[in-house]
Amino acid sequence: MRKFILTLVFAFISSNAIMAQTKTVHLRIIETSDIHGSFFPYDFINRKPRKGSLARISTHVNLLRQQYGRNLILLENGDILQGQPTCYYYNYINTGTTNIAADLVNYMQYDVQTIGNHDLETGHNVYDKWISEIKCPVLGANVVDAQTGKPYLKPYIILEREGVKIAILGLxxxxxxxxxxxxxxNGLKFEDMLSCARKWMSYIQENEKPDVVIGLFHSGYDGGIATNDYRENATxxxxREVPGFDVIFYGHDHIRRVETLKNIEGKEVVVIDPANNAMYVAxxxxxxxxxxxxxxxKVNAKLTNVSDLxxxxxxxxxxxxxxxxVDKFVNKKIGKFQNTISTRDSYFGSSAFNDLILNLSLKITGADVAFNAPLAFDAEIKKGPVRVADMFNLYKFENQLYVMSLTGEEIRRHLEMSYDQWVNTMKSPEDHLLLLSPDTRDDQQRLGFQNYTFNFDSAAGIDYEVDVTKPDGHKVRILRMSNGQPFDEAKYYKVAINSYRGNxxxxxxxxxxxxxxxELKNRIVWxxxxxxxxxxxxxxxxxxxxAPAANNNWRFIPDEWVRPAAERDREILFNKK
Structure with a gap:
């Protein structure tokens, strides 16, 4: 009998010991991505208050920290160093102090930072300094030192919360x-994301044995540039193909999305993207x-709107x-415009806004031909004083200016692809002039177009027509050089072009x-x-x-179809609210 009682006691103790091993930990993870300088609730470019910003996200984070303490994990996913004059000022003007983008990351106590393509566009001097000033790890497993073959940035980090090991892999x-x-x-190379993810997932699981694995990718959902070596957007x-992730926070493509996918082992993986400009958080x-x-x-994911917090x-x-x-910097007067110019006109023909950039590019470089696309969907510079702030509407990114050697045929084919992405092949006067898509109105890079507006190149230095009744690849007819000389498809011309396009x-x-x-780098002559x-x-x-004015060196034809179609499409694009 005594033996039986002891057995029951030992069984009871063992049962309680097993029950004591059960533990539940609640984590809250917030991601920002593609902030693009939206630090303050003020638009320094257009000089007016704006929604969103890190100043409002900070309110959200502070409230959550009161509830979750250290179990709130804050992730920043890159493209933070470009987009507003705030960034430009601290990247290139006031370089003797800590970069504001580092100060902000430190102030808000981010746990992890990744690097984006627009961060790299600032150049080594800027982003290496910024990285050194950030107190949290900056991740990028596939950003590799070309000499050593080792990661230039930390590949992953392990965080521990209440005994739970959390691995975060950056790409x-x-x-x-x-x-x-x-x-x-220079000195860097960029590995394919898929193979790199497989390699580091294997290493992390074998060596770290984490309880949770998180991806933090500055790469879109899918699509974009695809080559034999890599995909631009591989999230x-x-x-689907690399088992082990519980959730992947991503960005780059500026499209809000929350989706649950199944990987090749049948397990669910949440992917989430808050898009851009600090309007939402993942x-x-x-x-x-x-x-x-x-x-x-168990993962529950949502996009939280912070635009009006x-x-x-x-x-x-x-x-x-x-x-x-920054306010003092952007309000410096640099000139005067005698008329208002708008990117809206750029989609319907030769426009004062786009042609100003083209003409200045020709003047700066002495090139024969210039290419440019509207880099902001709906930007305006008003008649009157022109300030530094207006320059960020005139030209959005910190691209360099190139002169490249292109044949006449290459110039025409370049334009053919541009217009094929931009305009419809009209079959009747009732058709759309432009390639529009109602599904992309909330896509911050398409905004109602089927394709990216920043790829809608037109040209100066040549006179040409774009016949929208012709099939793709056959719309552009170059008539002459704008100085009256013949245009020769076999001849090489000097072409002014931005570095994004030239690369x-x-x-x-x-x-x-x-x-x-x-071969592109061999074509760059300046x-x-x-x-x-x-x-x-x-x-x-x-x-x-x-007094910026349209060159009127190119036009859409036939005019009797184009004019009414342009009016209808303008109404759809800009009076949709």
């Missing part, structure tokens, strides 16, 4: 050489239950000096003109030391007063 889209001049990323592919609750050496993970006054007080410095961005020179990617916006601003300062 960057490897399409950098298609967009950026090599001097900006969905990795989620907001995820992860519940980890550990029992008898087994771990059960209260502003964190403590945040604004901390950065009031930086705010004032292969948009594939207009590769798929369009037919120039192999590896490149600017500073960014294109700098030279545009310099020319406006020299001229002082300008």
């Amino acid at each position: 960057l889209t490897p399409a950098i050489p298609n967009w950026l001049s090599e001097n900006l990323w 969905a592919q990795i989620a 907001d995820t609750e992860i519940t980890i239950t550990q029992e008898n050496n087994k771990t059960l993970t 209260p502003i964190d006054e403590g945040f604004m007080q901390r950065f009031k000096h930086e705010y004032r410095e 292969g961005g948009g594939e207009l020179l590769t798929k369009g003109a037919g120039i192999p990617q590896e 490149s600017s030391e500073k960014d294109q916006r700098y030279y545009l601003m310099e020319e406006i300062e020299k001229t002082k007063a300008m």
